[in-house]
Amino acid sequence: xxxxxxxxxxxxxxxxxxxxxxxxxxxxxxxxxxxxxxxxxxxxxxxxxxxxxxxxxxxxxxxxxxxxxxxxxxxxxxxxxxxxxxxxxxxxxxxxxxxxxxxxxxxxxxxxxxxxxxxxxxxxxxxxxxxxxxxxxxxxxxxxxxxxxxxxxxxxxxxxxxxxxxxxxxxxxxxxxxxxxxxxxxxxxxxxxxxxxxxxxxxxxxxxxxxxxxxxxxxxxxxxxxxxxxxxxxxxxxxxxxxxxxxxxxxxxxxxxxxxxxxxxxxxxxxxxxxxxxxxxxxxxxxxxxxxxxxxxxxxxxxxxxxxxxxxxxxxxxxxxxxxxxxxxxxxxxxxxxxxxxxxxxxxxxxxxxxxxxxxxxxxxxxxxxxxxxxxxxxxxxxxxxxxxxxxxxxxxxxxxxxxxxxxxxxxxxxxxxxxxxxxxxxxxxxxxxxxxxxxxxxxxxxxxxxxxxxxxxxxxxxxxxxxxxxxxxxxxxxxxxxxxxxxxxxxxxxxxxxxxxxxxxxxxxxxxxxxxxxxxxxxxxxxxxxxxxxx
Numbered sequence: 001x002x003x004x005x006x007x008x009x010x011x012x013x014x015x016x017x018x019x020x021x022x023x024x025x026x027x028x029x030x031x032x033x034x035x036x037x038x039x040x041x042x043x044x045x046x047x048x049x050x051x052x053x054x055x056x057x058x059x060x061x062x063x064x065x066x067x068x069x070x071x072x073x074x075x076x077x078x079x080x081x082x083x084x085x086x087x088x089x090x091x092x093x094x095x096x097x098x099x100x101x102x103x104x105x106x107x108x109x110x111x112x113x114x115x116x117x118x119x120x121x122x123x124x125x126x127x128x129x130x131x132x133x134x135x136x137x138x139x140x141x142x143x144x145x146x147x148x149x150x151x152x153x154x155x156x157x158x159x160x161x162x163x164x165x166x167x168x169x170x171x172x173x174x175x176x177x178x179x180x181x182x183x184x185x186x187x188x189x190x191x192x193x194x195x196x197x198x199x200x201x202x203x204x205x206x207x208x209x210x211x212x213x214x215x216x217x218x219x220x221x222x223x224x225x226x227x228x229x230x231x232x233x234x235x236x237x238x239x240x241x242x243x244x245x246x247x248x249x250x251x252x253x254x255x256x257x258x259x260x261x262x263x264x265x266x267x268x269x270x271x272x273x274x275x276x277x278x279x280x281x282x283x284x285x286x287x288x289x290x291x292x293x294x295x296x297x298x299x300x301x302x303x304x305x306x307x308x309x310x311x312x313x314x315x316x317x318x319x320x321x322x323x324x325x326x327x328x329x330x331x332x333x334x335x336x337x338x339x340x341x342x343x344x345x346x347x348x349x350x351x352x353x354x355x356x357x358x359x360x361x362x363x364x365x366x367x368x369x370x371x372x373x374x375x376x377x378x379x380x381x382x383x384x385x386x387x388x389x390x391x392x393x394x395x396x397x398x399x400x401x402x403x404x405x406x407x408x409x410x411x412x413x414x415x416x417x418x419x420x421x422x423x424x425x426x427x428x429x430x431x432x433x434x435x436x437x438x439x440x441x442x443x444x445x446x447x448x449x450x451x452x453x454x455x456x457x458x459x460x461x462x463x464x465x466x467x468x469x470x471x472x473x474x475x476x477x478x479x480x481x482x483x484x485x486x487x488x489x490x491x492x493x494x495x496x497x498x499x500x501x502x503x504x505x506x507x508x509x510x511x512x513x514x515x516x517x518x519x520x521x522x523x524x525x526x527x528x529x530x531x532x533x534x535x536x
Contacts (some may be wrong), residue, residue: 001332012272015234015468039053039064039083039331040064040066040081042054042055043098046068046079046121047112047114049070049071049072050069050070050071050077050079050112050123051067051068051069051071051348052066052067053066053067053068053069054067054080055065059276059335060079062082062421063080063081063082064080064081064082064083065078065079066078066079066080066081067079067126068123068126070111070123070225070476075126075500076126077111077123077124077125077126078123078124078125078126078281079121079122079123080121080122080123080124081119081120082119082120082121083118083119083123084117084119084120085115085116085117085118085119085120086115086117086120086297089115089120089286089429091111092113092122093115093120093122093231095188096110096122096124096235098163098165099114099124099188100113101163102159102160102163102165103159104155104156104157104159104160105182105184106133106152106153106155106182106183106184106185107159107160107184107185108124108125108127108176108184108185108186108187109124109125110122110123110125111123111125112123113365118391122319125184127176127178127182127184127186128178128179129176129177129178129179129180129182129350130176130177131172131173131174131176131177132149132173132176132177132206132209132210133171133172133173133209134173135174135177136182136209136213137211140210140211140212140213140252141210141211142254143211143254143255143256143259143333144287145210146207146210146211146259146287147207147259147283147287148183149175149177149183149206149207149285149440150203150206150207150210150285151280151283151284151286151287152183152184152185152205152241153170153183153185153203153206154200154276154280154283155174155280155284155500156185157170157185157196157203157280157367158275158279158280159200159275160188160199160276161196161199161275161276161277162277166188166194166195166196166198166199167185167194167199168188168189168194168198168199169187169194169208170185170202170203170205170206170207171202171206171215171217172186172206172210173187173204174186174188175206176328177458178454181352186508194351194518195376196275196276197273199276200273200274200275200276200507201266201267201269201273202217202268203266203276203279204216204219204262204263204264204265204266204267204273205267207247207248207259207262207263207266208263208267211248211251211252211255211259211263212237212248212251212252213237214233214237214238215235215236215237216237216245216267237251238250238251245284247263247264248260248263248264249317249505252328254410258286259286262282262286262390266279272421272422272423272516274423274452275436294434296533301348334351341395354445366468373394375420376536377444377534377535377536378534378535378536379532379533379534380437380441380443380533380534380535381437381438382405382436382437382438382533383436383437383438384434384435384436384438385401385402385404385405385436385531386401386433386434386468387399387400387401387413387431387432387433387434388431388432388433388434388476388477388511389428389431389470389473390429390430390470390473390474390476390477391428391429391430391431392428392470393470395470396416397415397416397431398468398482400413400414401413401433403435403533404433404528404529404530404531405530406530407528407530408529409528409530410450410529411529412449412451412527412528412529413433413527413528414451414526414527414528415431415514415517415525415527416526416527417518417520417521417522417523417524417525418523418525419522419523419524419526420523422454422455422516422517422518422524423516423517424517424524425523425524430477430513430514430515431513431514432460432511432512432514433511433512433528433531434476434510434512435509435510435511435512435531435533436465436508436509437507437508437533438508439508439510440506440507440508441506441507441508441533441536442501442503442506442533442535442536443484443485443501443506443507443510443533443534443535444499444507444534444535444536445485445496445497445498445499445501445533445534446485446497446499446510446512446531446532446533446534447495447496447497447498447531447532447534448457448496448497448512448528448530448531449494449495449528449529449530449531450468450494450495450496450518450526450527450528451494451518451526451527451529452494452518452519452520452526452527452530453518453519453529454516454518454519455496455514455515455516455518455526456514456515456516457463457496457512457513457514457515458483458513458515459483459484459485459498459510459511459512459513460481460482460483460510460511460512460513461480461482461484461507461509461510461511462476462479462480462482462509462511463479463508463509463523464476464480464509465509466479476511477507480511484502484505484507484510485498485499485501486499501535504514510533512528512531
């Protein structure tokens with residue numbers, strides 16, 4: 001147990017930003033000097049429990065980082081000491097208390113925090129392994145491993161952000177990979193004016209580094225190496241004359257388009273990033289075995305932009321993307337208010353022979369037995385439509401849903417204008433257009449014609465039909481978790497089409513969820529002019 005010389009981790013008042021203090025950052029020239037009076041020595045036991053084994057290094061705040069052993073539980077620990085203790089160590093100790101209460105497999109655990117007046121120290125989990133910086137020293141990682149690491153970091157941040165706190169120090173030196181392959185995020189900071197948004201953008205930096213070996217945040221240089229590993233300079237990203245960074249696919253071959261897009265969107269200051277839980281869920285969806293990566297080229301992430309370009313030349317338009325991050329997939333959390341006009345695709349131009357079965361062979365039935373024709377694909381009638389808005393009590397935006405299926409593309413339903421951010425001003429997780437096909441049908445495609453470009457959405461399916469009310473909409477949001485169809489990006493700018501449906505699955509209820517609105521005068525809004533469903 002901690003000594004009586006100072007308060008333990010259970011008695012320090014909580015406050016500050018979450019931290020795993022002292023993940024072995026090496027001191028630089030700006031680091032405060034370390035007071036060596038009474039400095040510890042190998043073999044010393046702190047608080048009658050933590051034996052110091054080896055001095056690893058000093059971090060950038062001038063704290064001493066030691067490898068130690070918990071002599072009671074017989075497990076390795078890291079001990080971070082600050083001289084002196086008292087008031088000067090309050091922030092470190094308070095932050096350690098906060099960190100100890102965020103338990104997540106991708107966060108380094110904090111075990112104890114003790115103030116002994118002349119010194120204070122924090123005891124945390126010891127991780128045998130290496131940092132992402134060291135791991136990538138021999139070259140960029142393969143896309144699958146980069147995605148898995150990004151997923152782990154985003155998951156750790158989601159746990160931190162859920163408490164209202166900020167990590168503030170996400171970079172390749174604080175992302176650690178254990179010898180067993182576990183990825184953990186360490187060494188959050190208590191200084192600076194960091195934000196959760198900066199944390200999320202830093203995940204884009206981690207992905208960029210893992211994929212290329214370059215660091216894209218020249219304005220935020222790395223603050224040090226992880227425990228037990230030397231400081232290593234990381235080259236800045238390749239840039240054009242204007243300072244725009246090259247996309248990962250322009251730096252190295254073999255980076256999938258979906259991962260390239262997601263990384264660059266996270267780094268684009270003009271695109272509002274998703275929340276950390278949404279980003280973690282999307283990266284989890286993209287974290288698939290290498291043999292299944294071909295599927296993701298067609299299924300994610302959903303990005304909806306005004307311009308569709310040929311493969312850009314190196315550095316062309318790098319950093320200047322205006323595409324919305326569409327966090328698609330198995331994600332009902334990312335429902336953001338776009339309401340879309342719905343009507344079903346006509347079949348007047350379809351080749352009547354396109355869906356006929358192959359010509360009979362010698363094993364076909366006699367001429368007198370007619371071979372049944374394949375079920376014709378047609379525009380499906382929509383029996384019911386309404387706007388789903390789980391997050392507004394006044395329900396001022398739920399009127400006009402019938403306009404999305406009236407056949408008039410010039411008159412549709414639209415959201416209100418939201419300021420500051422395309423995700424409904426950060427006021428809602430989402431809105432949607434719910435469609436009732438009357439009975440189960442095989443769906444071939446769903447097409448939404450929108451009022452403007454720059455929006456993102458996903459298509460969901462469910463089996464319930466709760467009442468049209470605030471509570472009913474909340475229940476529907478909970479029930480509709482299955483993302484269906486593959487987003488088809490060969491659109492004309494304002495037409496969004498979903499296809500690739502399972503031919504053996506039938507659907508009666510569909511939900512078109514808008515995840516980001518389009519830029520508009522005074523903010524962001526979107527109109528859904530028409531929605532059509534094609535099937536049988």
